[in-house]
Amino acid sequence: MSDKLPGFFDGTEMPTAGWWEALWPDPAGVLATVGVKPGMEVIDLCSGDGWFTLQIAKIARHVIAVDIDPDLLQVARYRLTENGLTNCDFISANAYDLARLWIDPVDFVFLANAFHGVPDRERLVGAVLNALKPSGQFAVVNWHQCPREQTTVLGEPRGPRTELRMSPEQTIKAGESGGLKFKELVDVPPYHYGVVCERV
Numbered sequence: 001m002s003d004k005l006p007g008f009f010d011g012t013e014m015p016t017a018g019w020w021e022a023l024w025p026d027p028a029g030v031l032a033t034v035g036v037k038p039g040m041e042v043i044d045l046c047s048g049d050g051w052f053t054l055q056i057a058k059i060a061r062h063v064i065a066v067d068i069d070p071d072l073l074q075v076a077r078y079r080l081t082e083n084g085l086t087n088c089d090f091i092s093a094n095a096y097d098l099a100r101l102w103i104d105p106v107d108f109v110f111l112a113n114a115f116h117g118v119p120d121r122e123r124l125v126g127a128v129l130n131a132l133k134p135s136g137q138f139a140v141v142n143w144h145q146c147p148r149e150q151t152t153v154l155g156e157p158r159g160p161r162t163e164l165r166m167s168p169e170q171t172i173k174a175g176e177s178g179g180l181k182f183k184e185l186v187d188v189p190p191y192h193y194g195v196v197c198e199r200v
Helices: 017-023 027-034 051-059 070-082 095-101 121-131 168-177
Strands: 041-045 062-067 088-092 106-112 132-143 181-188 192-198
Touching (some): 051 070, 070 088, 095 121, 168 192
């Protein structure tokens, strides 16, 4: 993004692999829950160090990892190379420019743990809409709107500050305000939900 997103760490350092594994022991299951399927062309938006990018690459025909931080993308690139996967492109850029960054429309855009920190959500959703094929889907995985003290990982409170957290209704409204149609709300245990919208 044009400004560094607060992200779900709210300005602190990115987690270690052990932290990710504790929070998301089954990333492939999360992807299946929100609707990522074999044969899809998928954008992993604000992909960070590639925890989900790796699993998307194992499922989808092709994945495009987009993040503003080139160092995190380098970690993601290493993850995929280490696993022998070559069906991924890595783009370090502003997510608002998504449709310009990748001109071929995609089937699915996935965004986890970042939407609460987007300064202009309507603008971002509009960019996602323009990057999707007709009937393409946008999945936002967000922390539940509960006190941060209740979302502990490895014994410590984690996630964005309580006041930054969004309800499912707020996330749905943001998707619709950007031109997408709400499709589905899914539970992503232990601390998240997923809102899936589509281009119609």
